[in-house]
Amino acid sequence: MAKAKKPDRRVQRTRQLLQDALLAMVIEKGYDATTVQDIIDRANVGRATFYAHFPDKQTLLTSRLEDLRGLLTERRRQAPGPLGFSLAMLEHARSHLPLYRAIVGRESGAFIVQRIHRTIADLAELDLKALGFKGAPEQRRLAVEFLAGAFMAVLTWWLDEGATLPPEEIDGIVRRLVMQGLAIKLA
Amino acid sequence: MAKAKKPDRRVQRTRQLLQDALLAMVIEKGYDATTVQDIIDRANVGRATFYAHFPDKQTLLTSRLEDLRGLLTERRRQAPGPLGFSLAMLEHARSHLPLYRAIVGRESGAFIVQRIHRTIADLAELDLKALGFKGAPEQRRLAVEFLAGAFMAVLTWWLDEGATLPPEEIDGIVRRLVMQGLAIKLA
DNA sequence: CCGTACATGAACACGATGTTCAGTAATAGA
DNA sequence: TCTATTACTGAACATCGTGTTCATGTACGG
Incomplete structure (x- = not known):
């Protein structure tokens, strides 16, 4: 373990300001339309x-997305069993509706969606492994992608409908x- | 029906050049990274x-994507039954692998993926309707999104693996x- | 052959990116 | 409290992409 020296107070403050500003802008104009200029204006930085802190917009967002990943992993631990993240994520999404719609909704950029897809796929793979899913690793991977893609699509649709x-x-x-x-009987 | 006057030969030529150049650039650098500058350089226009022809990159691509939509609809007509587009699309994808990978693979932009998702979802909805899917329209829509998202994810994965x-x-x-x-028994 | 429609390319204003640097302030640690 | 260190500032700068305009040249259809 690397000795994690607690960072300078100013650093914490600046990073927090930038992250908050990014989310606010994403809700306001969407990820793609948000410029670095917007972010620093909003953050007053x-x-x-x-x-000095982030090489680009994308990295800033990634730093923030780690939180979501942590939360989902945690919920999965609390509510074990396959698709344990499902309800947790749906509830979390509803209580942060504007943000989620901006991030995973129809208007979002590709980059974020892929990241979240990956998170879900990883969680789903853990589930399948735990269940002793039979079949080649390749088949498991395919099933995992299937599952993650389907879930993402439903989530997107639900959010775009207003999560009613x-x-x-x-x-x-x-x-x-x-x-x-x-x-249904398919051909 | 509007009388479709056959367009000026120069117009056809220019549009073709631009569309081809766009696809070539998308394969080379991906959609997002491709600039209008790249396109006109490549097309020598x-x-x-x-x-004068397209307001932006996006519209140019859309004009081209109509072809794919047409093809899938056609194949569906030939091979009726639910998911009739599935095999057709997979085969079509494999015979245009670089293009498909650029468009629907991990590296692609959000806009295109959404368009294709919509195309698939529309086709799937036709299937479900034809099957007399029971349940509220809302439930059918959800199932359709589920199906389209799952298919897209599998397609993406398959392409990124090299479509082996x-x-x-x-x-x-x-x-x-x-x-x-x-x-599998889920909780 | 001629009038029309299209293509050209260069110039322009605009806005975003990412870098640099000298000056200033806040912080941690003694 | 003092001090060395570290972080923030703000303005300037080069670079690049966008989308528009316009005068000029040219290929087209009839």
Whole structure:
């Protein structure tokens, strides 16, 4: 373990200001449309200061996304079992609706969506492993992508509809679809 | 029907050049990284000319994507039944691998992915309607998003892996997942 | 052959990026 | 409290992409 010296108070403050400003701007104009200029204006921070902390917009966002990953992993620990993150994420999304819509909704940029997809896929893979999913690793990977993609799409749709349906209902439907499929005879 | 006067030969030529140049650049550097400058350089076309035809990069791409939509709809007509587009798309993707990877793979921009997702979702909705899917329209929509998201994710993964597995196998697995789900007891 | 529609390319204003640097302030540690 | 260190500032700068304009040249259709 590297000795993690507690960072200078100014550093903490600046990073916090920048992260908060980014989220506020993303909600306001979307990720792609948000410029570094917007962020530093909102945060009241010098231009040079931004680049002293983060090489670009993307890295700044990534630093913030670690929190979400942590939260989901934690919830998964609390509520074990496959798709343990599902309900947790749906509820978390609803209580941060504007942010989620900006990040994972129809208007968001590609980069963020991919990151979140990866997070979900990783969690799902843990689930499948724990269940002793039979089949080649390749098949497991395919199933994991299937699951993550499906979940992301449902989440996106739900958010874009205003997240009116209760999380429990969405969670239930997703589970049923994942479990039994459409339960329709396909060709 | 509007009388579709056949366009000036120069117009056809210019539009073709621009579309081809865009695809070439997307394969080379990805959609986001491709600039209008790149496109007109590659196409050997004046800057003003570009903007005389398309307001921006996005519209140029959209004009091209109509072709794919047409092709998928056509294939669906030929091979009716749910998920009729699945195998067709997988095969089409494999025979245009670099382009597909650039467009729908991990490196692509958000805009294109959303467009393709929409195309697939629309096709899937036709399938479900034809099958007499029971349940509220809202539930059907959710199922459609689920299906499209899952398919897109699998396609993305497959492409990023180099599309080594045969399309028929992927198609079969996707069908099974959609039909029966993971066939695992979930909590 | 001629009038029209299109292509050209250069110039322009604008805005965003990322870097540099000298000056100033806040901080941690003694 | 004092001091060396570290961080922030703000302005300037080069670079690049965008989208518009316009006068000029040229290929097209009829």
